[in-house]
Amino acid sequence: xxxxxxxxxxxxxxxxxxxxxxxxxxxxxxxxxxxxxxxxxxxxxxxxxxxxxxxxxxxxxxxxxxxxxxxxxxxxxxxxxxxxxxxxxxxxxxxxxxxxxxxxxxxxxxxxxxxxxxxxxxxxxxxxxxxxxxxxxxxxxxxxxxxxxxxxxxxxxxxxxxxxxxxxxxxxxxxxxxxxxxxxxxxx
Amino acid sequence: xxxxxxxxxxxxxxxxxxxxxxxxxxxxxxxxxxxxxxxxxxxxxxxxxxxxxxxxxxxxxxxxxxxxxxxxxxxxxxxxxxxxxxxxxxxxxxxxxxxxxxxxxxxxxxxxxxxxxxxxxxxxxxxxxxxxxxxxxxxxxxxxxxxxxxxxxxxxxxxxxxxxxxxxxxxxxxxxxxxxxxxxxxxxxxxxxxxxxxxxxxxxxxxxxxxxxxxxxxxxxxxxxxxxxxxxxxxxxxxxxxxxxxxxxxxxxxxxxxxxxxxxxxxxxxxxxxxxxxxxxxxxxxxxxxxxxxxxxxxxxxxxxxxxxxxxxxxxxxxxxxxxxxxxxxxxxxxxxxxxxxxxxxxxxxxxxxxxxxxxxxxxxxxxxxxxxxxxxxxxxxxxxxxxxxxxxxxxxxxxxxxxxxxxxxxxxxxxxxxxxxxxxxxxxxxxxxxxxxxxxxxxxxxxxxxxxxxxxxxxxxxxxxxxxxxxxxxxxxxxxxxxxxxxxxxxxxxxxxxxxxxxxxxxxxxxxxxxxxxxxxxxxxxxxxxxxxxxxxxxxxxxxxxxxxxxxxxxxxxxxxxxxxxxxxxxxxxxxxxxxxxxxxxxxxxxxxxxxxxxxxxxxxxx
Numbered sequence: 001x002x003x004x005x006x007x008x009x010x011x012x013x014x015x016x017x018x019x020x021x022x023x024x025x026x027x028x029x030x031x032x033x034x035x036x037x038x039x040x041x042x043x044x045x046x047x048x049x050x051x052x053x054x055x056x057x058x059x060x061x062x063x064x065x066x067x068x069x070x071x072x073x074x075x076x077x078x079x080x081x082x083x084x085x086x087x088x089x090x091x092x093x094x095x096x097x098x099x100x101x102x103x104x105x106x107x108x109x110x111x112x113x114x115x116x117x118x119x120x121x122x123x124x125x126x127x128x129x130x131x132x133x134x135x136x137x138x139x140x141x142x143x144x145x146x147x148x149x150x151x152x153x154x155x156x157x158x159x160x161x162x163x164x165x166x167x168x169x170x171x172x173x174x175x176x177x178x179x180x181x182x183x184x185x186x187x188x
Numbered sequence: 189x190x191x192x193x194x195x196x197x198x199x200x201x202x203x204x205x206x207x208x209x210x211x212x213x214x215x216x217x218x219x220x221x222x223x224x225x226x227x228x229x230x231x232x233x234x235x236x237x238x239x240x241x242x243x244x245x246x247x248x249x250x251x252x253x254x255x256x257x258x259x260x261x262x263x264x265x266x267x268x269x270x271x272x273x274x275x276x277x278x279x280x281x282x283x284x285x286x287x288x289x290x291x292x293x294x295x296x297x298x299x300x301x302x303x304x305x306x307x308x309x310x311x312x313x314x315x316x317x318x319x320x321x322x323x324x325x326x327x328x329x330x331x332x333x334x335x336x337x338x339x340x341x342x343x344x345x346x347x348x349x350x351x352x353x354x355x356x357x358x359x360x361x362x363x364x365x366x367x368x369x370x371x372x373x374x375x376x377x378x379x380x381x382x383x384x385x386x387x388x389x390x391x392x393x394x395x396x397x398x399x400x401x402x403x404x405x406x407x408x409x410x411x412x413x414x415x416x417x418x419x420x421x422x423x424x425x426x427x428x429x430x431x432x433x434x435x436x437x438x439x440x441x442x443x444x445x446x447x448x449x450x451x452x453x454x455x456x457x458x459x460x461x462x463x464x465x466x467x468x469x470x471x472x473x474x475x476x477x478x479x480x481x482x483x484x485x486x487x488x489x490x491x492x493x494x495x496x497x498x499x500x501x502x503x504x505x506x507x508x509x510x511x512x513x514x515x516x517x518x519x520x521x522x523x524x525x526x527x528x529x530x531x532x533x534x535x536x537x538x539x540x541x542x543x544x545x546x547x548x549x550x551x552x553x554x555x556x557x558x559x560x561x562x563x564x565x566x567x568x569x570x571x572x573x574x575x576x577x578x579x580x581x582x583x584x585x586x587x588x589x590x591x592x593x594x595x596x597x598x599x600x601x602x603x604x605x606x607x608x609x610x611x612x613x614x615x616x617x618x619x620x621x622x623x624x625x626x627x628x629x630x631x632x633x634x635x636x637x638x639x640x641x642x643x644x645x646x647x648x649x650x651x652x653x654x655x656x657x658x659x660x661x662x663x664x665x666x667x668x669x670x671x672x673x674x675x676x677x678x679x680x681x682x683x684x685x686x687x688x689x690x691x692x693x694x695x696x697x698x699x700x701x702x703x704x705x706x707x708x709x710x711x712x713x714x715x716x717x718x719x720x721x722x723x724x725x726x727x728x729x730x731x732x733x734x735x736x737x738x739x740x741x742x743x744x745x746x747x748x749x750x751x752x753x754x755x756x757x758x759x760x761x762x763x764x765x766x767x768x769x770x771x772x773x774x775x776x777x778x779x780x781x782x783x784x785x786x787x788x789x790x791x792x793x794x795x796x
Contacts, residue, residue: 035229037236107225119237138242145427148203148205154425167195174231
């Protein structure tokens with residue numbers, strides 16, 4: 001039994017486990033966060049859920065079957081957390097159907113481990129180039145957690161102007177990231 | 189291969205703006221083809237990582253800030269102008285919680301409309317084609333004479349907070365006692381033997397200080413507790429607000445928390461809701477410990493600097509906590525709690541009187557916290573010469589705040605109001621309103637409090653105003669409202685301008701002004717009678733001080749009584765409009781017009 005074998009570990013094995021878990025989580029985290037954000041559409045809530053998933057994974061790691069994909073296992077835990085969240089804490093908050101949650105979970109499980117890093121590096125570069133009012137709108141929405149109406153009030157803009165600006169700046173960042181990755185691919 | 193992605197739906201989804209019909213469209217698209225879920229997830233992943241990257245960047249900036257003023261003040265040689273400290277803080281914090289008139293500090297864009305009126309007036313003087321000079325700024329000598337002097341104490345960059353509440357306070361040094369309503373410059377000290385003081389920072393954060401305590405206001409985003417207990421409520425716009433203690437600091441991440449410092453300089457951090465970041469510091473302000481995240485219902489103690497903070501039991505009773513008002517049952521039944529109530533002033537419930545002579549002068553009119561209204565933006569007047577009076581039996585035997593038509597007015601702390609709004613005012617004109625020779629209208633409520641904005645273009649949010657027509661259509665005791673929208677082709681433009689017929693003095697009324705940008709309509713009702721509707725086409729949402737009892741910066745003072753004032757940050761539905769009106773009608777014994785006609789008209793208006 002897994003539990004028995006766990007009891008027989010000495011301290012060195014426990015350290016190995018922690019190191020292995022840290023490495024696996026580092027690879028899986030971007031996909032898990034993407035899945036959580038895609039399902040709860042609230043960055044701050046997704047962050048909280050990510051913490052909960054991390055704690056749950058650490059607590060259950062000794063039950064993890066190493067023959068399986070760690071990412072698939074982590075996404076499964078994340079999916080359960082999301083379902084629990086909508087069932088217990090956000091009953092009145094609209095959400096996707098279970099079938100769609102499952103489709104997204106399957107898509108997230110296919111994420112290659114290296115998917116995150118070059119994109120994130122390119123993203124950082126592109127965000128550095130986003131300045132002025134466009135950057136302020138992004139900051140207020142993503143880190144301030146302000147709604148469209150709140151941003152509009154803060155920046156003396158109309159709601160529709162904020163929506164259009166966010167739409168455009170997201171598109172610009174996406175294109176910038178793609179260009180950057182393509183360029184880096186050529187340089188390699 | 190994924191179908192072409194419906195990016196509009198993606199954007200609306202991540203912004204929480206997706207309509208029920210569009211939800212179905214998005215779900216249908218995700219399941220339509222095998223690659224679509226992956227495409228959606230890819231797009232959402234980019235948003236999640238954007239959030240990650242921006243948040244990491246913000247935290248780096250917050251954590252690399254210089255010590256606040258109070259720490260510098262502990263070292264005699266380390267003098268630092270307050271505005272520089274605030275500027276440094278603003279430059280880092282502004283990204284997530286910008287305070288609107290500091291925006292030019294961090295962008296290359298044209299300076300916003302925060303220029304003082306005097307400068308605005310000089311710039312506008314060349315425009316000879318003036319329709320209503322009072323709105324855009326005084327343009328000649330006569331007009332400038334009508335301009336009010338600055339809000340007491342001025343509003344320089346070093347204003348960091350206001351003292352908005354005092355309860356049974358005994359000051360450590362009576363000579364250093366500060367009166368309620370006073371503005372606090374960076375570096376102001378509040379040292380109490382006992383009692384509770386409330387400080388409202390310019391950033392919107394509120395601190396409740398419980399004596400004995402010794403507290404320094406460092407700037408709009410910082411406070412230092414040297415000894416005693418402080419509890420803080422920080423709204424979203426104050427994200428990153430920081431409290432420094434002798435051996436620890438706390439950085440707000442959108443929350444309510446308390447910090448207690450004992451005689452030995454040891455600190456406890458108690459989080460009531462949300463979360464904070466905390467770490468140990470030394471007396472020079474150098475950060476030592478690792479940042480730790482403390483979440484709701486948790487507490488940590490910083491004692492021995494050589495050791496990590498220890499987890500302790502939370503004890504909310506240590507602190508003075510913000511209390512929601514005990515609202516009467518009749519009000520609870522009538523005033524919607526979930527309609528974005530932003531300000532609620534009632535003369536019978538929340539007026540604070542000046543302690544010194546002359547008595548009966550109103551120094552503060554407190555915002556009643558109820559429902560959605562969780563931050564108190566009190567209306568204040570520290571200048572005794574400008575304080576209105578409290579008339580105990582003014583409006584059909586009910587109390588009201590009485591404005592003298594010549595000098596009295598109140599100003600709120602910065603209050604966020606939105607494009608959709610509903611304003612209710614119970615008021616009556618006094619005899620002073622009918623004095624002969626009046627040529628200018630007075631104002632009861634004006635959204636352009638200090639520092640006054642120059643609304644130079646119609647693309648900026650306008651200035652909502654309730655009162656008499658200022659000039660062109662002036663008739664004494666005509667009452668209504670408008671949105672001053674700025675200048676277009678050299679002329680002042682107002683819209684949604686509606687007034688009733690002259691009311692006469694001593695006639696109490698219930699005014700309801702509803703501005704609904706979303707549905708492009710506005711309405712004025714007096715005593716539930718629909719007076720007029722007009723298109724609402726321009727933005728009105730702005731965070732500003734609201735002036736009560738006069739124009740924003742001109743000497744157009746209201747002569748009369750205000751019993752109650754409510755501002756909702758939403759265009760209320762007809763049922764809610766009717767409910768609030770009925771409540772005010774019963775409370776102030778004001779007869780209403782037959783509700784059917786008015787309600788029907790407004791319902792139709794809302795639906796259209």
